[in-house]
Amino acid sequence: MLKKRLFNKKPFAVLIAVAIFWIFVPFIVKSTLRSAFYEFQAPISASASYVRELQNFWAARSKSKSELYEAGKDLAHLNATYELMILENQAMREEISRLESLLGLPSRPEYKYEIARVVTREFNSWWHQLEIRKGSLHGIPMGAPVVFAGGVVGRISEVHQYTSTVELLSNNHLRMAVIIEGDNRPMSFRGAGFRLFRSPIGIAQYVPTDIAVDSSNPPRILTSGMGGVFPAGLHIGHLVSLKPGSSGMFQDGEIRLEPRLSNLTEVAVLISLDEGTAQ
Amino acid sequence: MNPDNTKKYQSRLWIFYGLLIILLSLLYSGLFYRQLIESESHANREKIQNQRRILTPGPRGNLLDRDGRVLVSNWPKFSAVVFLSDDLVQSAFHNHYRSLVRDYRERGEKIESYSQLRVHSRAMVLQSYLSEVNRLIGRQEEVDASDISRHLYVNPLLPYPIVNNLTASEFAVLLESLPVESPVQVYVSNMRHYPYENAAAHALGYVGQSPLEVKSDMPGNELKTFASKGTYGRNGIEKQFDQVLQGKTGSEIWVVDPSGYQVEPIRQTYPEKGKDITLSIDIDLQLAGESGYDLYKDKGALVAIDINSMEILAMLSRPDYDLNATSPFISNIVFADISERKAWENKAIRGLYPPGSPFKLITAIAGLKAGKIDASTVFECDGAHQIGGRRFPCMGRHGEIDLRTAIEKSCNEYFYRVGLATGVDNLSQEAIYMRLNAPTQVDLPNETRSMLTPSRDWKKSRTGEPWYPGDTANMSIGQGALTVTPLQMAMLAASIAKNQVYSSPTILKQSATQLLRRSPPQPLGLPVDIHKAIVEGMDRVVSPTGTARAAIIEGVSVAGKTGTAQINKAEGNLELAWFIGFAPVDDPQIAIAALVEGQELNQSFGGGTYAAPMARYVLEAYFKKYPEYLDTAKEEAIANVSLP
Numbered sequence: 001m002l003k004k005r006l007f008n009k010k011p012f013a014v015l016i017a018v019a020i021f022w023i024f025v026p027f028i029v030k031s032t033l034r035s036a037f038y039e040f041q042a043p044i045s046a047s048a049s050y051v052r053e054l055q056n057f058w059a060a061r062s063k064s065k066s067e068l069y070e071a072g073k074d075l076a077h078l079n080a081t082y083e084l085m086i087l088e089n090q091a092m093r094e095e096i097s098r099l100e101s102l103l104g105l106p107s108r109p110e111y112k113y114e115i116a117r118v119v120t121r122e123f124n125s126w127w128h129q130l131e132i133r134k135g136s137l138h139g140i141p142m143g144a145p146v147v148f149a150g151g152v153v154g155r156i157s158e159v160h161q162y163t164s165t166v167e168l169l170s171n172n173h174l175r176m177a178v179i180i181e182g183d184n185r186p187m188s189f190r191g192a193g194f195r196l197f198r199s200p201i202g203i204a205q206y207v208p209t210d211i212a213v214d215s216s217n218p219p220r221i222l223t224s225g226m227g228g229v230f231p232a233g234l235h236i237g238h239l240v241s242l243k244p245g246s247s248g249m250f251q252d253g254e255i256r257l258e259p260r261l262s263n264l265t266e267v268a269v270l271i272s273l274d275e276g277t278a279q
Numbered sequence: 280m281n282p283d284n285t286k287k288y289q290s291r292l293w294i295f296y297g298l299l300i301i302l303l304s305l306l307y308s309g310l311f312y313r314q315l316i317e318s319e320s321h322a323n324r325e326k327i328q329n330q331r332r333i334l335t336p337g338p339r340g341n342l343l344d345r346d347g348r349v350l351v352s353n354w355p356k357f358s359a360v361v362f363l364s365d366d367l368v369q370s371a372f373h374n375h376y377r378s379l380v381r382d383y384r385e386r387g388e389k390i391e392s393y394s395q396l397r398v399h400s401r402a403m404v405l406q407s408y409l410s411e412v413n414r415l416i417g418r419q420e421e422v423d424a425s426d427i428s429r430h431l432y433v434n435p436l437l438p439y440p441i442v443n444n445l446t447a448s449e450f451a452v453l454l455e456s457l458p459v460e461s462p463v464q465v466y467v468s469n470m471r472h473y474p475y476e477n478a479a480a481h482a483l484g485y486v487g488q489s490p491l492e493v494k495s496d497m498p499g500n501e502l503k504t505f506a507s508k509g510t511y512g513r514n515g516i517e518k519q520f521d522q523v524l525q526g527k528t529g530s531e532i533w534v535v536d537p538s539g540y541q542v543e544p545i546r547q548t549y550p551e552k553g554k555d556i557t558l559s560i561d562i563d564l565q566l567a568g569e570s571g572y573d574l575y576k577d578k579g580a581l582v583a584i585d586i587n588s589m590e591i592l593a594m595l596s597r598p599d600y601d602l603n604a605t606s607p608f609i610s611n612i613v614f615a616d617i618s619e620r621k622a623w624e625n626k627a628i629r630g631l632y633p634p635g636s637p638f639k640l641i642t643a644i645a646g647l648k649a650g651k652i653d654a655s656t657v658f659e660c661d662g663a664h665q666i667g668g669r670r671f672p673c674m675g676r677h678g679e680i681d682l683r684t685a686i687e688k689s690c691n692e693y694f695y696r697v698g699l700a701t702g703v704d705n706l707s708q709e710a711i712y713m714r715l716n717a718p719t720q721v722d723l724p725n726e727t728r729s730m731l732t733p734s735r736d737w738k739k740s741r742t743g744e745p746w747y748p749g750d751t752a753n754m755s756i757g758q759g760a761l762t763v764t765p766l767q768m769a770m771l772a773a774s775i776a777k778n779q780v781y782s783s784p785t786i787l788k789q790s791a792t793q794l795l796r797r798s799p800p801q802p803l804g805l806p807v808d809i810h811k812a813i814v815e816g817m818d819r820v821v822s823p824t825g826t827a828r829a830a831i832i833e834g835v836s837v838a839g840k841t842g843t844a845q846i847n848k849a850e851g852n853l854e855l856a857w858f859i860g861f862a863p864v865d866d867p868q869i870a871i872a873a874l875v876e877g878q879e880l881n882q883s884f885g886g887g888t889y890a891a892p893m894a895r896y897v898l899e900a901y902f903k904k905y906p907e908y909l910d911t912a913k914e915e916a917i918a919n920v921s922l923p
Contacts, residue, residue, distance in 0.1 A: 173459045177451030186451045190459070206355070206467060209552075226448045227455030248337045248526060248550030249355055249469045 035160070042163040046133055049119040109231060111270040114138055118265050119163060123194065128168040130154070132267060135162045143229060145270045150258040151235030152223060153267050166267065169236065169257055170200035177227040178204070178236055180211060181220040189221065189236060189255065200261050204239060204253040211251065213242050221255050231270065323501070330545065331535045332499040333436050334491050334506035337526020338469045340553035342483060342516060344562040345590070345788045351483055351517070353552075354472035356607065357445040359412050359453055360438035361405060361462050363431060364535075368404070368462045376400040398424050401431075408463050409441045415456050416449040418442060436505045436533065438466050468507065473602035479565050481596045481625035482558075482723065482786060484515020485605040491528060498546060499532045515625070516786065518724045520556055527551035557788040559590030567900035568593045571893040572875075579856075579875040579890075580626035582769040583897050584784055586776055586867050588794055591721070591786045593897055594766075596630070598622040628719075628726040631762040632874060635844030636886070637859045638710075638757025639694045640775060640813065642701065643682060645709035647809050651700040654812035657681050660692040664752065671695055671752050686816025687825050689841065691756050698755025703746055706754055707734040713780060715763050719770055720783045730767065733760040757844060768872035772859040775817070776838070776867035778803045778810045814838055818864050821891075827858060830891035834909045835902050836864040839894070841886030853877050854884035858891040862898055868908050869901050 022030075063071075100107055116134035134140050136159050146153040146166045154174055158165035167174050170191040178189040188205040195201055204221065213219065218238040225232025237257040245252045313321070342351035361368060379400050383390050390396055402424035409422055420442050430439050441463065445453065453465050471486055491509035493500070509528070512518035529550030534543050568581045572595065583593040598620045604613045617623055624630065646652040660677035663670045673691040677684070685693035698706060710716065716732035731737075733754065735746040753759035766784065774780045779800035789797075803810070817838035821827045826841040839860025846853045854877040861870040873893040877884040902909055 175454055175457075175459050177454045186447050186454075188454050188465070224451055226451030228452055229455045244549050244551075246529065246547070246549055247335065247355075247467050247469065248529060248552055249353055249467065 038160050045119045110273040114269040128171040130166040135160045140164045145230045148267045177224040179224045186224045199259040200257040202255040207251040207253045332502040332504040333531045335529040335550050336509040337550035338552045340524040341555045343557045344560050353469040355467045356470045357450045358440040359442040360440045360466040371404045470607035476601045477599045480599045482594045484517035486510040487513045524553045526553040559788045561592045564593040564900045567896045571896035572597050577875045580765040581873045582766045583871045584769050586773045589784045594627045596626040627765045633844040634757040634763045636689045636842030637840045642694045642698050642755045645705045646697040646701040649705045658693045658696045664692045664695040683816040687819035694755045695752045703751045731762045765872045765874045768859050773870035776861035826887040827891040830895045837862040838864045851880035856884045856886040856889035858894045
C-alpha cells in the first residue's frame, strides 16, 4: 500500500527535484538556454508567417479578373499619390535643409528604414508585443523606434538573429516624452493596454493645466524628439480625456492610440545613421 | 472504591469543575472584553502602527496683472528621485551591505561600525544609480551619504532627489531611457516662477518654505504623518493674501511594513491649486518704469495710480532683486547680496523722504484756504528771504511773481512768504487733511507708520523748543522734519488732480461693484477757479519754460511739480529728485510720483532732470495703451503747426 502511495507521488518528487536543480543551474546556462529557445523558435514562427503569406497569395489567386482589375486601379491610384508625396517630401526636405543652414541649426538626425513583416502579435494583460521577421543579421539595433504609416508602433525590446520583439505603444512598460501638437512642453506617455472592444490606450502625465480637451477635435499627441530615441513629430494618438494629477500642478490624461496597432502586418524599424544604433 | 471516598472524590471534582468554570469564564470574559469592547481601540492601535500619511502641498494660486497676464505662477521642478522604501532599492542596499561585510571578513579586517558601513553601502548604491543618470544626461553629480541618512531619518516615505532641476530635455531623456521599473524615477514638485524677474519685485513679494499646515478635518490626523515642505508668503502680495493663494493640501494614506516602508496606498486626496488673484498692476507700465530706472541704474521708487479707481498701476522700488533667485528658497549667497545692496525694502511704501518742492502745492492750498493769498497774489522774489538772523535762499531772482509762475518756477521765496502768512498750524492741518501724516492703508504688508507732519506741539514734545518762523519757512518748501512715502505723494497728485482728497489705494483690480462700494472722496475745498490756477501752474511746470521739460509728452497735457530735497548726513547732503504729476490735465486719468535718490553725497540732483524722465516712461506707456485719453486739442495743435 505504502509502496503504491510512494509510486503515485513520484511525478511530484521529480518535479520538485527538477525545480531544485533549475534553481542551482548557473545564470549563464539559463541565459544561453533562453536565447537558444528563441533562436530555435524563430524559424518556426517565421515559417508560419511565410505559410500565412502563401495562403494569402493563393487566396488572392482565386480572385476574379474584375476584382484584380479594381485592385490594380486602386494600386495605381495609391502609387500616383505616393509619387506625388515623395516629390512633396523631397521639396520639403530641401526647404528644411535650407532653413537649417540659414538659421545655423544642427541638422536633424537621419534614419534609414528597415521594413519588416510581422510574424506574431501577442496581446495579454502582461505585455503587448509584436515579433518581426528581421533581427541582428539585418542590422536591427536594440531600442530602435518602430513606425508604420499611422505613426509610432513601439520600440525594439529584444533582438535575435532572424527575429526581433517590438514592445508596442500600448504596452505598460513603454514610456516616452511626448508633446501636444503646437505646444513644445514635454509630457510623459505610458502604454495602458486595451479597453474592451475599443482602441488601445495610453496614459499621459504632466499635461499642463491650461490644456483642455475638445471631444470633437481632440489634441493630437506627437513624439517630442527630446528623449533621443524617437524622432520628433511622429503621431502617437489623441488626447481624449483629462483629470487632475496627483501633484496638483498637472493633469493626467487618456490617449486613444491608433486602432490599427492591433492588426499590423508590416512595420518599419528606424535605424539611426548617426550612431549606427539607437540608445 | 469506597462509596464515601467516591463521594468525597466527586465533591472535590465539583470544586475543580467550579474553579475550571470560573477560570474559563475569566478567560472568555477577557477574550470578550479584548475582542468586542476593546476592538476599536486595538483597531486604532493597529492602524497607527501600520499606516502612514503623506501630505503634499497644493500649488499656490497665480498672480495676474490687470489684463490677465501672469506675473507669478508655479513652475514644475522636475527631479530624478529614488524611493528609498522601494523593495528593489531595499534589496540593493541589503545586498551591497552584505557584500561589504563579506569583503571585510575575507580580508580579515575588523569592522569599526556596522551602522557606518550601512550608511556607506546606501551611498554606494545610490551613487551607482546616479552614475547611470549622469551618463544619460551628461551631468557629474555626486550623492552625499549624510544627506541620505538625514532623509531616511526625517522623511523615509518621501522620494530622495538625486538630481534636481532637470531641464525639459533631461526630463525627456530620462523618461525614454530609464526602464519603467527602474529605481530612479522622474518626480515633480513645484516652485514659484516670476516671468518678469525683478519687475514689481517688492509689490509681488516672495515665498519661503515652511512646515505644511495640517488641518484638523483632514483624514488620518491620528497617523504618523510625513509632509513635503509648504510655502508661505514672506512679503508683498504673497504675504498679504497668503490665505487666498495657499492651495489645498493633498493627502495619501499608505499601509507600511514594520520597517516603515510603503506597501500599498489606502486613500488618496489630490492637492488643489489656490485661488488666482488679479492685481491692478499693468505690466506694460511697470516695465516702462523699470526700464527708466534700469537705464540710469537709479535708486528710488515710483508709483502710478489710476485716479478714477485708486488702483495702483505700477509700483517699483530700487534697488531690487530678481524674484526667481528667491525660488524655491533663498540661498545664503542671494540673501547676503540683497542685504548688502539694501534691496529688501519697498521704498514706495516704507521709504521716508522729505517731500521737497511738491509740498509747495500744499502750502499754496493752505494759504488759499486760509484766505492769506488768492490766485492773483504777487510777491517780490529777490533771491532770498531773511528771517531773523538767517537767510533762506531761492533758486533764482524771480522778481514780482504770482502763484502760477511761482509753481512753474518753483520759487522758494514766494512759498516762504505764503507759509509765514498762513502759519504752521494751517500748514500742518492741511497736510494732515491731505493724509500725509498717516499710512495710506494700501493692501500691502509693512507700510510704514512713521511718516511725519510736524506741528508746534510735536516740536515742543520732541525737543522742548518752541516753533520758530524759520521752521515754518522750511516746512513751506517741504523741508525740515516732514517725511512722506512715494505712495503718499502719488495720492497727493491724484487728490490735486480731482480737487478731492483720496485715500485707501489698492493693488487689487476692482470690479464695477467694488468701485461703487468705495467710500466717496472728501472735497479738497478749493473753489474751481482757484483749483484751476494751481493746475495751470502745474501744467506750466511740464512745458518748455517749466522745470519738468523732460516729462513733456506729445499729444498729452501733463501737470506736474518737480522737487529737490536734501537729507542731511554727517558726511554731507544726499539730494533727492522728486516729480509728481497727473495727466491729461483736462480729464485726469493717471497720477504719478517718481523719486530718485542721489547716487553720491553733495551731488546736485534736480527733480526735473532725474525724476521727471522716469515718470515720462510710464506716462508714455499709458497713453500709448490708452490713446483715447490723448488730448485732442493738443494733437490738433501739433498737427497744425506749420513748419518754416
